[in-house]
Amino acid sequence: MWNYSYIFPSFLIMIVFVLYWFYIPRINIGLNRVFIQLIVVEMIVMISDIVSSVADENYFMYPDWQLYVINDLYFVFFFARAYLFYLLTMYLLKLHRNLMELLHWGMIIPFVTAIILTITSNWTHFVYYITDDGYQKGSVYDYVVYSCLLFYEVISFAVLVIYRKNMPNITRLLGAMGFNFTILTGTVVRWMFPRYLLMDTFCLIAIIIIYLSFTNPDFYYDSKTDVFNSEALTYYVDEIRSFRYKRYIAVGLHNYKELKEVYGASSMDKGLKLIGSYFRNKYKNLIPFYSKEGRFVLIGNRDIEADKIIDQINQRFKESWNFKDTKMYFELDFVMTDENMTIESPERRLEVGMDILADDIELVPGNVRYVEDADVERVEREVYIRKTLKWVIEHETAEVYLQPIVRADNHQIIGAEALARIKDKDGNRIMPGEFIRVAEQNGAINQMGEQIFKKTCEYIKDNDLEKMGISWINVNLSPTQFMNNSLAFKYNSIIEKSGIDVGLIHLEITEDAMVDQMVLLRQIQAMKERGFRFVLDDYGKGYSNLDRLKDIPFINIKIDMAIVRDYCNKPDGLLPSLVQTFKTVGFTVTAEGIETKEMADEMYKIGCDFLQGYLFSPPVPIEEFKDYCARQ
Incomplete structure (x- = not known):
């Protein structure tokens, strides 16, 4: 009456699979718990499918009530299996938190209805019934069985399409689609060939796909x-x-x-x-x-x-x-x-x-x-900054501000430093102390730095720096940018496209970029061949020493503002000696963070060539810088 040639090999494979899976350590999460339930139910379905089929073939050997119990048991777990495949799909899409909502409670109705109709078939004969001739299909057998199966399969496909972005990658989405398609195929095959016990084989294949795609403990x-x-x-x-x-x-x-x-x-x-x-x-x-x-x-x-x-x-x-x-x-x-x-x-x-x-x-x-709560608020602020950085880069809205650099002897403007500033989509400004660190951590500094460099080149192209009294503009390079092997090619392409003299741009790098000497030398050599000049920024904060500085073609050393402030508060012989050593080697020297006239005078006395700080000007929006220079 029924063909068992497929179910016995499937059952043996299932046993080996279960023994292996339970041997490996597993994390106690809902996905694994549903998978365990699915495995157990599938084992019961296989056993009850064989037992009920054998009993129905030899119906004359059993009283009717035993046949009803055996078949009811099979159908209960048969329908439970369909629901568990749907439930596992919900867990994969991380929709399990919504399972307590009224809508999702409604998803269990077809499962419960099918079970009630099946169990009451002893009296109604709706799904099946037992006669003197044995097991017989009921009047609504196909409607109950296949509507329940197809309901969960259609819903599973629907939620996979609607919530596909919940999947971490396309491979997992295809895995979820794959096992659901396998179940759907098994349902169609069962309807076309009802005498062959093939559905369990398709379910086994689906379980193996789930294992390979999602529940493998090695993941x-x-x-x-x-x-x-x-x-x-x-x-x-x-x-x-x-x-x-x-x-x-x-x-x-x-x-x-x-x-x-x-x-x-x-x-x-x-x-x-x-x-x-x-x-x-x-x-x-x-x-x-x-x-x-x-x-x-x-x-x-x-x-x-x-x-x-x-x-x-x-x-x-x-x-x-x-x-x-x-x-x-x-x-x-x-x-x-x-x-x-x-x-x-x-x-x-x-x-x-x-x-x-x-x-x-x-x-x-x-x-x-x-x-503490304050720590959580800080992280949320960083998340907001990361989103803003992404928006700024995508819409190229990074702003350039220029801070003047003046001669130490007469305080006349001779150069400027390009500084990045950003606003969120609502126009709220984010301070550099916040976004620079985040940009360096998530790599956004590469695209932002390139935008600042490009906009600075465009400004130089559109304005006569010589008439403004400007000999150069410094643009910052972060340590993260220096790890980019295509940096020299990209920046040279921007210079060539703008048509400006590369000598008008000086690239500032911090001491942090000097940790890996080999990378630094290789990158600087590639850019020096294209005419770029380099300035060491924030000297005194990092790891550099004079021997390392001599190996790198810097034209200017910028003394960190903290070093400048400490000297002005408590003068000693160290900083003057350092400045003179730099000048002897061939570097010019810029003092940063100049806030008072007394600080400016002290830095001039010890031999600094250039000064930069709020005494002369805060950073100025790039579109206002020309007027600022004219007023000076």
């Missing part, structure tokens, strides 16, 4: 540390409605980047594995995650003894971490949420905590830094 496990990875952390935190019931301890290796240079990448990876294993084995009531760059997160219930745990961890880290002949010593930073925080969003709390952990300069090793 959420960090093999380097033997704990769950950042993607698992994102999924887990996404399901926590608030940290009222959960608590996290963020742990980071202090000075991780320096440690990696000292011990080497390979040894650090081994050290991280030892630390991950320690967290996993020592704290069974906590779930350990590894984010990146030496940062771990331990999440547990609200009542965990956090202070005790931190003390234990600190004690362990006073000892060495040994791997073969290597001994490694680490110090830790800890970040937790302040008890009095009013912001309950777990994503925002954890995001801020990890942000603080990444910037470990302000952290004291071994101590706990508590996340």
Whole structure:
């Protein structure tokens, strides 16, 4: 009566698959929980499909009530499987938070209706019934079975199309489409060939697609540390409605980047594995995650003894971490949420905590830094700045301001520095101290710097700098820009397109850009061949020394305003000697941050060639700079 040739191999494959999947560590998230339910239901469907088919073929051996129970059991799990495939689609699209809404409660109605109609068929004969001739289809069998299946399949495809942007990439979207299409194909095949038990095979294929695309435990496990990875952390935190019931301890290796240079990448990876294993084995009531760059997160219930745990961890880290002949010593930073925080969003709390952990300069090793509402507000401000930067770059609305540079002897304007300024789409200004740091962190400084350079070149093209008394305009280059191998080509193209003399542009780089000497020399040499000249900005803040400066063709050294201010407050012989050494080597010298006449006089006395600061002028909008020069 029924063909079993496909279901038995499918069942054996399912058993092997289940044993393997349950053997690997899994993160306890809703997606995995639904997947486990789907696997269990599919196993029951396969077994009950075989049992009910055999019983129906040998109906004369069983009383009617047993046949009804066996078939009812099969149909209940058959319909449950269809609902679980739909539910898993909802979790993939991260719509599970809406499952408690009235609309989504309505999604269960076809499932419940189909079950009620099936179970009551003993009396109504709607879906099926048992006669002296055995199992018989009811009058609405096809309507009930296939309308229920098609309802969930159509809804799944609809939400995938509508909420496709919720998927992180096209590969996962295709995976979700793929398993739903497989279920739809299986439904059509079941309708066309009802005597062949093929539906279970298609469901098995769909489950394998789900595994390969979404629920493979390797996707959420960090093999380097033997704990769950950042993607698992994102999924887990996404399901926590608030940290009222959960608590996290963020742990980071202090000075991780320096440690990696000292011990080497390979040894650090081994050290991280030892630390991950320690967290996993020592704290069974906590779930350990590894984010990146030496940062771990331990999440547990609200009542965990956090202070005790931190003390234990600190004690362990006073000892060495040994791997073969290597001994490694680490110090830790800890970040937790302040008890009095009013912001309950777990994503925002954890995001801020990890942000603080990444910037470990302000952290004291071994101590706990508590996340407060003000920290969350700061991060939200940075998110707003990132969005504004994106909008500014897309619409090319970065503004150029010019601050005059004057001769130290007579205070006559001789040059200027181009400075970037931005406003959001509503016209609200964002200060440079805020957006420059964010732009350097997310890479937006590359496009913004290019816009400022281009607009400065256009200004030079449209104005006679010689008549304005301007010999050059300095344009800043950030360390991030210097890592761009196409920098020389791009800037030279802009110069050629504008048709200006490259000598009218001086490029300012900070000492931060001098950390990697080889990259710096290669980039400067490529740009020097195209006629660019370089100025060292903010001397005194970074790592440079005179030997390194002699190797780089700077034409001017700008003394950082903090160094200038310190000297003017408490004169000594160091800065005058430094200025004279620079001039002996062949550099001209500019003093920054000049705010009073006394500061200007002091800098002139010690030999500075040029001065820059608010004593002479604040930065001026580029379109007003020509009039400003005329007034001077």
